[in-house]
Amino acid sequence: MGLTHQSCGKAVLSEKFNIKLGSDDELVIALAGNPNVGKSTVFNALTGLNQHTGNWPGKTVANARGNYTHKDKKFVLVDLPGTYSLLANSVEEQVARDFICFGQPNATIVVTDATCLERNLNLVMQVMELTDKVVLCVNLMDEAKRKGISVNIKGLEEKLGIPVIATTARNGSGLNELMDRTYNIALGIENIFPKTIEYPQEVEEEIDKLSERLQNILKDKLNSRWVALRLIEGDTTILDSIGKFLFDYNTQSIEKEEACIYEY
Ligand SMILES: Nc1nc2c(ncn2[C@@H]2O[C@H](COP(=O)(O)OP(=O)(O)OP(=O)(O)O)[C@@H](O)[C@H]2O)c(=O)[nH]1
Ligand SMILES: [Mg+2]
Incomplete structure (x- = not known):
């Protein structure tokens, strides 16, 4: 038998990703996104940890993890390296891809930059092809506002069929709603209809x-x-x-x- 019982699910998390869950009902959330969109800022705000953030790309090259509690549930949050795709063209892309594929997170939050959303949506669509447990975080809303860019959050939510939350992670704005919607997706409480891509x-x-x-x-x-x-x-x-x-x-x-x- 190729597939071993032990190497599945929680055992994979522990053996291959060194993530040991405190209890069986702890939920795992992956944090993905393009470089420099504020993933680590979201991570730090939610977990109270101090993952390095800065104003240049490529700082998070390994999976950092931390914990937070929301409502009655404990969460393990995994801060993935910044990537433009999941096509494994680089170590970062492979690390992010492997975690989303094999870590089997209960939900994946894709953090995006509200000032250049179109470019960021490429990764969102790729993650949506891989899993239907996706939450879209449109971050840097303060920057977008400063540049006169408005984002139609409801319209995006309707088009993509997944929860879309506007945030300014630097000052904590929107993060409570982000945790609420992520909770709903991880626990299967919210009915979602993620858009699927159809090829010729x-x-x-x-x-x-x-x-x-x-x-x-x-x-x-x-x-x-x-x-x-x-x-x-x-x-x-x-x-x-x-x-x-x-x-x-x-x-x-x-x-x-x-x-x-x-x-x-
Ligand atoms: N104005 C503003 N700046 C933000 C916001 N969120 C994050 N930043 C800043 O954006 C820069 C990048 O943030 P990080 O959290 O390091 O981004 P990252 O996505 O983890 O970056 P990589 O790990 O390199 O992929 C930092 O200078 C943050 O302070 C926000 O909502 N508004
Ligand atoms: Mg980072």
Whole structure:
């Protein structure tokens, strides 16, 4: 058997990401976003920790983690490195991708810059392709206001089908609502209808064929449609990560199962 019971779920968090949950009902929240959009500022405000923040990109290169309590629940918040995509073009992208894929967070908050939202939405859509437990935090609202930019938060929420919250993390504005909506998504309280991306028919047909085969291997451990898309794009780094996080190294079955993906 390639998939081991122990290497799934909470055990993966502990063994592969060194995140030990205090209790079984503790919830894990990932904090993703482009570089320099205020992720660590949100992280510090929520956890009371002092993750380094500054005015230049690329400071958070490993996963920092902290805790906060909201209402009756304890949360572990994981501050991911800043990335423009999840396509594993860099170490940062791979670290962020692997955590969202294999850490199985109960929700992922994507922090964005209100002054250049369009560029930031690329990552939001990529995260939405991977998981439907997404919360969009539109940060730096004070800067947007200063520049005369207004953001239609309700309109975004309707178009994307996920919670969208305006924040100015530097002064704490909007963070309570961010925690409320994240709580709802993590616990499945709020009904959401995340927009799905549909590709041209011939691509969709290939996705269907490949993801059906992947489903047999991945079970429900990872979104097989998303993996199929990565493989169609020629990104095979996901196979290394699947081997590392979901399967035992050293088993013949993984070789057989990976070979079966490659054969396709
Ligand atoms: N004006 C304003 N500045 C903010 C806000 N949030 C964060 N900042 C500032 O933006 C800069 C970057 O913030 P960080 O929290 O380090 O950003 P980050 O996304 O963690 O950056 P990386 O880890 O490099 O990806 C810092 O100077 C923050 O003080 C905000 O809402 N308004
Ligand atoms: Mg940071």
